[in-house]
Amino acid sequence: MEALRQWFPPSEEQALLALSPPTALYNWLNSEHREDESATKEAPNLVTGAWGLSLFSHIRSLIWTDGLIQKGYEQYRDDMFRMPFYGSWATIVNGKYVEEIARAPDTYLSFHETFNNQLQLEHVIGPELSQGQMHLSLLRTLNRNLEPLHREISDEAEYIVSQTLGKGKEEDGWVSLKAFAWVTEVVQGLNQRAFVGFPLCRDDEWTKAGQQEDMTLFFQASLLRLFPKSKRGDANEYITNFVPSTSVARKIIAKAIKERIEIPEGDRPNDLLSWTITRVPGEEPDPKVVCGILGLLTMVAQSTTSMSFAHAILHLVAHPECISVLREEILEATDNGDLTYESLEQMRRLDSFIRETQRVSTIGNISLARIVMKDFTFSNGVCVPAGEMVQAVATGVHKDPAHYPEPLEFKPWRFYDLTQAEAKDTYDPRAAAKYDIVSTSPTYLTWGLGRHACPGKWYAAMIMKHLMAYLILHYDLKLPDSAKGKRPDDWVVAGACIPNTSARILLRRKQVVATE
Numbered sequence: 001m002e003a004l005r006q007w008f009p010p011s012e013e014q015a016l017l018a019l020s021p022p023t024a025l026y027n028w029l030n031s032e033h034r035e036d037e038s039a040t041k042e043a044p045n046l047v048t049g050a051w052g053l054s055l056f057s058h059i060r061s062l063i064w065t066d067g068l069i070q071k072g073y074e075q076y077r078d079d080m081f082r083m084p085f086y087g088s089w090a091t092i093v094n095g096k097y098v099e100e101i102a103r104a105p106d107t108y109l110s111f112h113e114t115f116n117n118q119l120q121l122e123h124v125i126g127p128e129l130s131q132g133q134m135h136l137s138l139l140r141t142l143n144r145n146l147e148p149l150h151r152e153i154s155d156e157a158e159y160i161v162s163q164t165l166g167k168g169k170e171e172d173g174w175v176s177l178k179a180f181a182w183v184t185e186v187v188q189g190l191n192q193r194a195f196v197g198f199p200l201c202r203d204d205e206w207t208k209a210g211q212q213e214d215m216t217l218f219f220q221a222s223l224l225r226l227f228p229k230s231k232r233g234d235a236n237e238y239i240t241n242f243v244p245s246t247s248v249a250r251k252i253i254a255k256a257i258k259e260r261i262e263i264p265e266g267d268r269p270n271d272l273l274s275w276t277i278t279r280v281p282g283e284e285p286d287p288k289v290v291c292g293i294l295g296l297l298t299m300v301a302q303s304t305t306s307m308s309f310a311h312a313i314l315h316l317v318a319h320p321e322c323i324s325v326l327r328e329e330i331l332e333a334t335d336n337g338d339l340t341y342e343s344l345e346q347m348r349r350l351d352s353f354i355r356e357t358q359r360v361s362t363i364g365n366i367s368l369a370r371i372v373m374k375d376f377t378f379s380n381g382v383c384v385p386a387g388e389m390v391q392a393v394a395t396g397v398h399k400d401p402a403h404y405p406e407p408l409e410f411k412p413w414r415f416y417d418l419t420q421a422e423a424k425d426t427y428d429p430r431a432a433a434k435y436d437i438v439s440t441s442p443t444y445l446t447w448g449l450g451r452h453a454c455p456g457k458w459y460a461a462m463i464m465k466h467l468m469a470y471l472i473l474h475y476d477l478k479l480p481d482s483a484k485g486k487r488p489d490d491w492v493v494a495g496a497c498i499p500n501t502s503a504r505i506l507l508r509r510k511q512v513v514a515t516e
């Protein structure tokens, strides 16, 4: 055991090493060790941490993550509890303690360290991301450019939807598609248009090489996490020799960089690639860093938006009565079906619909995951030692009748009605903005909360609202008869709520947009 501790030294290393089998073993040994020595107040354990049974608890929590988190939420609704979480012990909080995490400075509770650790940014990309957090300033530029980007997205949506539908199965004049796989491809197309622009976004070689690069970075990071922090630099030298090559993606981006720097800065295409080239130091920015930034943002943007939108479209076809209501609203907000950025803002029922899908089918059971950098004491005196994790329950609070009457019911206009009531009571339309698709609160944690709430949420909301409005305007949509009007169940596994990958939807192009 001592030899093991020397190889995996204690303290902050503990949570940073999470997610690897040796780490689970180390944490198991080390958490017992600290329990003996610690005199500080801890949150109550949801499962036993007693010597010899703790490993059993770790295994149980891996297999039954979501059931345990829900149990913890119900048992400690306005409080907190501890449970094993992917090889480490995490303190999971509810009620007012959620805001305490959201408010805590990064020197105590670090989101970035969680992110850095998951993706091993320092090794797989470089200090620009691991220390400089350049992706965050790039996202601020993206947020300032949502309106021009929307024009690009609008053009790409038309292309990618018709292109991908061409690959579907024809059934009596309808195209049948696996909803999640199809949405993933469509969202990928839209993201690439915003990130690398036209025509690169439609280049098959780039699409394949970019996906391979993302998978390689993820795989490389997973391997690196198996090593102690101090050994990861050396390990990386070795690992890069046998992980799949990222050279094709980097070659394509190197060529794009050369082409773009020929163009005067103010005339370059308005996309993430141009902004990244301007921001990365050097006359000719390092393609490895540019590719890494694009890869990182693709990773955080792609699966989150695809999962959320696939949930939304499956709720839509399971509630066909909503389609005509939304269509009427979309036609009213647009001039003859012309979807502009401003018109999306006026679609309040659509906003409410998507927000409700994110409440009912929240993609992550937990939110606000932070690594404790310095011992952190909550207002109830519970002290979480440096190196452990804290996080908050999202699904539990989204399905709590104290916050959402009839919480298990899908009520598409729930937030629309709340907005109307709030505006009527306060005579202040700004007050009603608290139920907007992008707004956050301790009882709505889809986007996190506080200083690290998702900086991509305005962009993601724009993509989802545009795509939904576009599909409703131009297509008939329904569930296949075999589904008997019932939305196929989501897959809730390992803290994630994944749209049923077998679920199909049927689409048929409308002949006329603006009438009916």
Ligand code: HEM
Pocket: 111, 112, 115, 135, 136, 139, 297, 300, 301, 302, 304, 305, 308, 363, 364, 367, 368, 369, 445, 446, 447, 448, 449, 450, 451, 452, 453, 454, 455, 456, 457, 459, 460
């Ligand atoms: C429906 C889609 C999305 C969902 C549900 C989502 C959700 C989240 C959540 C829960 C967090 C953690 C917040 C916290 O712990 O307080 C987060 C962080 C983040 N998200 Fe998103 N996200 C989505 C789309 C996007 C997109 C499209 C981008 C980029 C274009 C993006 C970029 C980021 C980044 C960079 C962070 C880290 C923020 C930081 O370091 O402070 N996300 N997101």
